[in-house]
Amino acid sequence: MSSKSERKKLMANLFKARFPFLYLATWEEGRALSFIRSIASDEDLIKTPRRVITWKITTGMSGEESNKAGTKSALKALEFIEDYQEPAIFVLQDFHIFFGDVGRLPDAQVIRKLRDISISLKQSSKPKNVVFLSPKLKFPDDLEKDITIVDFDLPTFQEIKQSLDEMISLNKQGGRIEISLNEEEKEKLVNAALGLTLSEAENAFARAMVEDGRLSIDDVEIVLEEKEQIIKKTGILEFVTNNLNMEDVGGLENLKRWLRKRDKSWLESAQKYGLPSPKGVLITGVPGCGKSLISKAISEMWQLPLLRLDIGKIFSGVVGSSEENMRQAIQTTEAIAPSILWIDEIEKGFSGLGSSGDSGTSSRIFGQFLTWMQEKVKPVFVIATANDIASLPPEMLRKGRFDEIFFVDLPTHRERVEIFKVHLKKRLIDSTVTGDFEITIDKLDYLAKLTEGFVGAEIEQVVINGLFEAFYEDRSVTINDFEKVCKQFIPLSVTQAEQIKSIRDWANVRAVAATPREDRAEYKENDETVSIDDINTSRGGRTIDF
Structure with missing residues (x-):
């Protein structure tokens, strides 16, 4: 109700x-x-x-x-x-x-x-x-x-907010806890507690107050820890904790902008615009280009719990239990809403569709999942990633299931510069290792040119292997270390050229490019600027910018 x-x-x-x-x-x-x-x-x-x-x-x-x-x-x-x-x-x-x-x-x-x-x-x-x-x-x-x-739902937003207001009011009458919350931050804290029982929510707020003598927006993490207990008991879902944020993801600005515009859309303040909470996105593309990375970073950006669903754990040998496992996973996800449900490599989870070996269990689970995605009203944002999206059935890709399908291609020159910057800043933290090496735009530009056709995961490996060169000789790192690794590296774009072309051909008319138009306009081939039309032909994804 x-x-x-x-x-x-x-x-x-x-x-x-x-x-x-x-x-x-x-x-x-x-x-x-x-x-x-x-x-x-x-x-x-x-x-x-x-x-x-x-x-x-x-x-x-x-x-x-x-x-x-x-x-x-x-x-x-x-x-x-x-x-x-x-x-x-x-x-x-x-x-x-x-x-x-x-x-x-x-x-x-x-x-x-x-x-x-x-x-x-x-x-x-x-x-x-x-x-x-x-x-x-x-x-x-x-x-x-x-x-x-008769459904007896967990406490509503208003019930939890009333309980929090009562706790704050009691504290003002003689308590020593500092309350540092504006109305929007209070709304976020209450939303973080949705899915807990009233007693669990009150316990989480009380713990947040006594840990540092202060109640603030930072205490969202403590509330999410209470939710983690619910997830652990299911055995099907995994509560993903990570320190990643959007600054750790190089490039993909089109996708980032789309996500930023939908931040806070599950809050009551969005209702005056008549906006529904977003359903989710399907992210496909070349392996190693950051699909899983950005999935994790969304949780930090939106400050929502991230749950990973392993489709393999849904299936069981006991007749009827697989369907019950899916129901339990959906109920648990909705119980802690607003939340993010992440399904990595979704095409592998539903690979058995159409086969007769499981007596139709895969098809029933798939249908159950699709129906929920179409009809769900709780603010659960679904992120699905896929490498081989062509193997997914067409009913999953139609509008209404996902808000948008994004294609993540090989990083452009500008994106490779950003990816190198992220990984170099992340690892070059000791002055004895850094030595005279400075992260300048010229060095980043040079490394980006050397890694044409490299995916993000391969660029990270270039940085790691370059540091191993310096570590082995017990000296400071130099640009030559990274240059040496780049020249020895055979990227995925060479070893799997045919598969990447196939993915691009599919995405060119069916997906939106995660990289914005201006970045792809700077994509260089043989040091010559390629026109927008050429880029759209050679790099998959429609040119819609958000």
Whole structure:
């Protein structure tokens, strides 16, 4: 549901319509009970106020008149519900243990008794309902037609913000914590906590306050650490932590600009423009040109958690478990939204499509994933990378699944200059190694000319191998070290020339170039400037700039 008031109205209508059994699957018992009690006492919502009576296997029914010791038994508790003569809502906590699980059969007597009282609850002179409140959704097929599942979402933005405001307000009344947050930063901190239970969010905020005696936008990292615990428990998704940022990615300015324009688009401030949160991008291109690198850097730019989905972990030998694994991965990703879901080399994950060896499991998983991408409303940004995009089925590439398809080609001269600058600055940090070597534009320009046709990963290796030359001789590095390596290196553009041409031909009309028009205009071949038309022919990707 879109808001707490809408959820309350739905629940109240189910109570008024005499739905006998409702099921709420949530870990937040306290919040759920508070939610139910607020409805039961609201005459505007429910017309006839009702008493809320809870049951636990450890204490039985709440209330003195229920004879707690006698109602610890599930059957006795159900008999008590059947005989109760006042308007009431009965909340049975952890009742799923009687519905069976792995290695445990359902309790036949309890299930039969539930079916018996279902009709009496509907026909009772006083309105009565039963709510099953459990951390997991589990019930037998016998009760499938009697139980109504009600989604109990995690706390909304407003609920978490209200909790944070209350904590800040209490601190102002005598606390010693420095609060350094403007409204936009507070919004980012609350968004980082979306996907946590209210208790988990409050714990994260409290930890952030006490760690350095200050609450600021920097504490987003602490909140994300709490989210990491959720990811670790799935075993399917990986929470990716890295120190990369966009400055570590040389070139690709067209793609960077596109991403910068969509930063903060999941915040409430974007709603006045009527903007939806972006769906995602598919990044294809020559191997080693920075597709995975920029995928990681987006997380730092947007300050959102980055989750990597390994399609291989989705598939399992147990019939039906692969589909459940995909559902669990999607639910977990949405639970911590806004977030970024990264699928590296997606074409390999769905390579089994169309084969009969897995009884159609791959096709079902693929269809499930596509449907979610098309219809998802939670702010989950999907980044998929592919080397061999031609092997992907056409339904994945159509508009609506991804916002844009970007093509990452061999780096241009200007991009190679930037890539060399990034890697040299990153590694030349000791004065004894640097010596007289200075990172100047002339040196960068010279190295960029020597590495025509090199991919970003190969340029990084040139820097590393050049430093090994100096390390071996225990001296400062010189330009000759890098020059020597460049002349010995055989780049991918030579060893896989045919494959790269094929990728470019595909991308020339189907993808947008990650490199902007002005950079490609400076692309040089045999020291002669090539025209825009020539560049578009020789270097794939449509000339759309953002």
